[in-house]
Amino acid sequence: MGVRGPTVVVIGAGIAGIGAAEKLYQNGFRHIRILEATGRSGGRIRTQSFAKGLVEIGAQWIHGPSPENLVFQLSAQYNLLGPDALLEENQKMDVGGHPPAIPVIYTSSGKNISMPLVMNLTSLYFEWLEKARNFTKDTCSPDASVGSFLRQEILRSSKEWDKDTCELNLAVLRSFLNIECCVSGTHTMDHVALCPYGEYTMFLGLDCTFPTGFESLVNRIKANLPNDTVILNKAVEKIYWDGSFQGRDSRAYPVQVQCEDGETFVADHVIVTVPLGFLKKHADNFLSPPLPLSKKQAIKNLGFGTMNKILLEFEKPFWEPNSSYIQLVWEGGSPLTEPKKDLKKNWMKKLSGFVVLEPPAQLGHILCGFIAGEESEYMESLSDEEVLFTMTSLLRQFTGNPELPPPISILRSKWHSQPYTGGSYSYVAVGSSGSDIDSLAEPLPKDKDTAKPSQVLFAGEATERNFYSTTHGALMSGQREAQRLIDRYPELGTAVSKAKL
Template structure:
């Protein structure tokens, strides 16, 4: 029985900071958070207005490089709960109407749809196809588990629906409808964090749970939430630029207090920390890359397989500022439709010239004259290899083509993310890939060892460990709480036993 357990948390993203906070307010004082980078927040990263860049995001406002929206801001969403408690949201986000709105996890799509021939697509066609697509997507979330082939994918399911419907469409509009659907599937890849919806497993797809509420943003940046949570921790709790190299567990390591600890954490800079428990919150992308060396002894087979089986894709943002907006003032999104593209055809990709075709469109940001494009998958990873100038010239050419205006001024500034190249993330977020299931998510979340005299030496949190809210900040937050609570419950139990035996 340890009177005051030493707990190390690896990573200060939202799951790590929340785990530390929960332990701290429950009286745990021997806490250390080891963070590889120079900041907290991980995949929550808000870029503040800087004086040296007067043109970019003028006035107030934040650019979100990672998480942007609270998905389903309603009372059961812990991110929403905390953000409201800390008064971080606009009054509009707090209204009952906003909380009750059923956004089905998708932002309003229909706005203006342009084709690469510089034409606008009729609103009637857009509404008709969007409605069909939404219905198919809902069906894919409700397939009966008993009848579902484990090898089937969400992409395959939707393509089958498209192929069935195609026979009813007249030849004059069929190509545009297919091209539009192709864009919707590219958009879906950004939501699911995958290269292709063909990679996303159909049978467990419905396990992902949508919360009600109209997605909202943080006026002071998403990072303001992390800053608030960690403000309750003593300053020296988080050690920055402290990269964990290997976690040795099931051992016997002597601490400076002469106690023997089961875990020793070895950092890249040579520092060593002993602990009773380590909560690992690094991304699934990092775990995939480090598979063998990060834990010693290695993880049991079912956990190693979960890491391998689950999907972790890349989505990136390309944010552009324009001197003047060229879009309608009430426009929320601009959709791009590539004529000739079809979800039913397998086209060979020439990455250099075709990577932009993966961009489904642009969001108009609420601040300044800013557009934000999302791009998923291999094309997104290819974009990371290009220079800023190359991305800027591709985007200018793209916009000129789609607006039909060869003189459209280029953006005055561009910023893009490179989540796949980030060494401590290696992608954006997880999905349940074909060949995996929700059980893999549970296996990933399982602590090691899970039994015996010294259980829970290494615990696992982070978005990819939440079975129904994976990929989101609220999933990450809940996973951090879950692992902190696991330790709190364990020590309460030990306390009770100890008191009884006295």
């Protein structure tokens, strides 16, 4: 093939797809196209104007912003972060995947909960989570869930609590589990597998945000590519591989990508970076020949849930200055019993709480609520007016102030309804394991199977065994698959090095 280099088509212009294309381009690949189904790049990174400034509809934080984190490295290199994120002590902080901020807690009867009680429960709860992460395959049953494990621990501890304390403690712990469902992107922690839970790796560092929006990173990476690399509104219907397709240059290519609008693209390699939620719906007919059984099974086994945000703008804050998180505790709630399922009446009870967005001078007075699971999916079916009315009633109830002014505007995410996404991010579900993630990441055909290996490669957060559900996992996966191709064409790297001399 000489130094012309192969033709690569990337499906999906999220950070995995953009990251893969950019790495290939830097290493001498010149025939790259990214096909994006929607009208924008960024995927589940989505920054939008709201109130006085920019808010995140998708990814919110860099989780573990420290030197090992690829997203942090690039963001620092491109000067996209605020001064606090770059402080060495912030990069060395170990927050165990949860923000260290002390929450302001409101209860459903407008009562206050004493801080010592909350602190005591928080440290107990984090101990249990740490314990859950320390299981190995030898010490845990394959059908065990994080939820069932936490319930056992709660039950054991609750025997030592007196009746009044016990009720309140259980209600607070129910609220913690609602937060955990948002962290894992699941309906219930009973769906999250216990054995592989500890494989998820957390970097050190105090989570941070982008002053100019998370999309600024995607745009900055994309700026390194030629302008015509990304083709928007170009949804892919099917990938034909292991074939022989005539290109315009009269060369035969092993892969052909067919788009919904009828246009086709030929390629030597295709990198698929679509969300697991999309694969769950379309795995059976997205490729021809079809996906091998091991891959289909992995797609079926792994979890992919919904976590949505409800952003509320207020004319004036009703919360105390310096509050960073408002947690909601429904009295009478308990992690030991499953409430009756009545989404219409109770969907808002799954709302874990609100993050106070900073800084108000630039953004306005905004609370960002987080809600996961079926309740979150039900919320998407409601109108803005219905959600706004429910949020106003909820906040009046919890603050004990029936005159609390309603929010002046609302914005929310609807990740479950997005046809090319179908949810928020992946988790390792009961009945699956880290080896399913590895199966999902395996290229087709496998390197040893053919003279034309790696025709279809797979990237995206759900293909990173230790960093699934994160933007850094997504970026790493894109770069991982790019590297797989770079290693196959060493002559391109040599040509780039010579050109630089």
